[in-house]
Amino acid sequence: MMAEESVAGQRQCFDVAAIAAIAHLELTSDEMDSLGEQLGRIVAYVDRLKAIAFAENSEQFFDVTASLRNVYGADEVGDSFTQEEALSNAPESRDGQIVVPRIVEGD
Amino acid sequence: MGLGTGQGLHYETAERLSAALASRTICSVELVESLLGRARTIDGKLRAFIALDGADALRQAVESDRRRERGAALGPLDGVAVSIKDNMSVRRWPMSCGSRMLDGYVSPYDCHVVERLRAAGAIIFGRTNMDEFAMGSSTENSAFFGTANPWDLGRVPGGSSGGSACAVAAGLAPLALGTDTGGSVRQPAAFCAAVGLKPTYGRVSRYGVTAFASSLDQVGPMGRSVWDVAALLGAIAGLDRRDSTSSPLAVPDYTVALGRERRWKIAVPREVFSDGLDGDVRDGLRRAVDFFAGAGCEILDVSMPAMDISIGAYYITATAEAFSNLSRFDGIRYGHRSKVAGTVGEVYAKSRGEGFGAEVKRRIMLGAFVLSGGYHEAYYGRAQRARVHISNGFGEIFRNCDFIATPTAPTVPFPVGAKTQDPLAMYLSDIYTVSVNLVGLPAISVCCGFSPQGLPMGLQLIAKPFHEEELLAAAAFFERNHDFCRRHPKIDQ
Structure with missing residues (x-):
């Protein structure tokens, strides 16, 4: 399913099904249609950024993160959740583990 | 004047409640009972809360009162109620x-800001309604x-x-x-005549707060006066090693310099007076700017193209980060799991398809x-290059000024349903707030009229970054000279 939007002479193709697969989202066909149309318009709007020539590698004048440094934590064992707490929100668990559908073939 | 003369305690500021609790004129149980009564009377109409556990609030209030009796109060917010947006983890609360x-999700731990509030003795009072995963402006x-x-x-x-405001x-x-990721504290504050502050990126730890767009998200305080917001900021700000963007800069008592x-x-970008700006809001901004000019402030006409x-x-940055952050909601470890999924791939896709609403799907798709x-x-x-460009634009303006003034939102509150069919129109209503998050600056919204x-x-x-004290002082100066914060909506009539 393709939604198309003409932007400054360019055709913007938005492959809704392919993007939904990347996003692990199952969509109904109604959702596919409306998202295709809406996202086409939103992408056309954000495309205005393409009209501006930004300086390459320009230094950020006002970067609040610039004063911060990488933070490394000490690799130490500390208090954390108990197994019971960690599993307390799992949709399905058994024997201290989260149950998921079979991933590997065979017995 | 006595507290709550003839009308209960509900419109008392945290500042006055704090003083009354300290002097034992009231106790926290009395305050909480008054607020619970208020909620029973009007929240059926307003629906600010997703959940409000009265018994839990009263338990906290009893403990606060016991501390007061022992002379062991934890600070100015001890016994004062604070409502929490429902994207912050509160231990044992959904x-x-x-x-x-x-x-069905129940938080196994407190987020950092709730830990800080508990350490300050505040009453954690209800989970407030919000746009799904903080995506929306209404x-x-x-x-x-x-x-x-x-x-x-x-x-x-x-x-x-919106629930908090x-x-x-x-x-x-x-x-x-x-x-506040793109205005989500400031714009609802403006729409409800409250005060809302987005702190500098890194001022408040986000540990335990559900991530939307990690390079933009900040927790922000809301209240009915600048003093109240300053006190709440002081309670939640500060270094936390569990959020690596958390700043080590010292936290002042923000109420001292008010x-x-x-x-x-004060710089006013001429671009704010564009076609999209509502006439009433334009007049409100002009009156506010004229007030500062009349008080001897220098007003600078600047351009912010x-x-x-x-x-x-x-919207590119926020949706890209949301796409990544929301990938954790996959139906495996917590949250909704589809009942009709056979394979692991189906568990992901069907659980997410069933669990997420339309706007969240739209943004995840745009981010992907x-x-x-x-x-x-x-x-x-x-x-990202645009972000540097915008940042440099702010930097140029701040070479020569203390603050930039804009409307918080281009319109007054719009009718329910007015923009739900047009996502782009909803996005454009964030025009004055989003750039602040892109650059990481602090900004406050105060009511400037009706x-x-x-x-x-x-x-x-x-x-400028980490200039919250000065920002709060200017907002308090504006507030002192206007009566807007003393006006209240007439909900009961």
Whole structure:
């Protein structure tokens, strides 16, 4: 399913099904249609950024993160959740583990 | 004047409640009972809260009163109620983020800001409604119900922290916390005539707060006065090793400098007076600017051409980060798991398809697109360069001024349903707020008047990084000289 939007002479193709697969989202066909149309318009709007020539590698004048440094934590064992707490929100668990559908073939 | 003369305690500021608790004129149980009674009377109409556990609030209030009796109060907020946006983890409380995706989820721990509030003795008072995963500007994207604007029940309270803003404005709580990724504290504050502050990026730890766009998210305090917001900021700000962006800069007592009056230099970007700006809001901004000019402040007419590209840069950045952050909601470890999924792939896709609402799906899809092969550089890469460009634009303006003044939002609160069919129109309503998050600056919204129909509007003041003290002082100066914060909506009539 393709939604198309003409932007400054360019055709913007938005492959809704392919993007939904990347996003692990199952969509109904109604959702596919409306998202295709809406996202086409939103992408056309954000495309205005393409009209501006930004300086390459320009230094950020006002970067609040610039004063911060990488933070490394000490690799130490500390208090954390108990197994019971960690599993307390799992949709399905058994024997201290989260149950998921079979991933590997065979017995 | 005595507390709550003839009308209960609900419109008392945290400042006055704090003093009354300290002098033992009232006790915390009395306050909490008053607020619970208020909620029973009016929250059926407003729906600010997703959940309010009265028994839990009263238990906390009893403990606070016992501390007071022992002379062991924990600080000015001991016994004062603070409502919490429902994207923050509160131990043993459900957390929904306004979504069906987290059905049945109960937080196993407190987020940092709630830890800090408990250490300050505050009463954690109810989970407030919000746009699903904080994506929206009207609280209409909540999976559960909308929240009304207390000034006109047919209008939206703003969003995404609309429940928190409504709770504060309607006297359901003196204080509330919101989160602000593109204006989600400031815009609902403006729509409800409350005060809302987005702190500098890194000022408040986000540990335990559900991530939306990690390079933009901040927790922000909301209240009915600048003092109240300053006190709440002081309680939640500061270094936390569990959020690596958390700043080690010392946290002052933000209430101390509120009396400061300076001849501030205030820049007003001429681009704010564009076609999209509502006439009443334009007049409100002009009156606010004239007030500062009349008080001896220097007003600078400046240009900020990058305002035009901020929405595009913001929605690319925010959706790309949301796409990544929301990948954790996959139906495996917590939250909704589809009942009809056979394979692991189906568990992901069906659980997410069933659990997420329309706006969240839209943003995840946009984020997946702007990061996808062949488009990454054209969209995400360009948005990051735009961000530097916008940042430099702010830097140029701040060489010569203390604050930038804009309206908080281009319109007064809009009617329920007015923008739900047009996502782009909803995005454009964030025009004045998103660039602040892109650059990481602190900004505050204070009420600067009412339209002829009685609808509130907000003045946004933006400051340099970590200049919250000065920002709060200017806002308090404005507040002292106007009566807006003493006006309250007439909900009961």
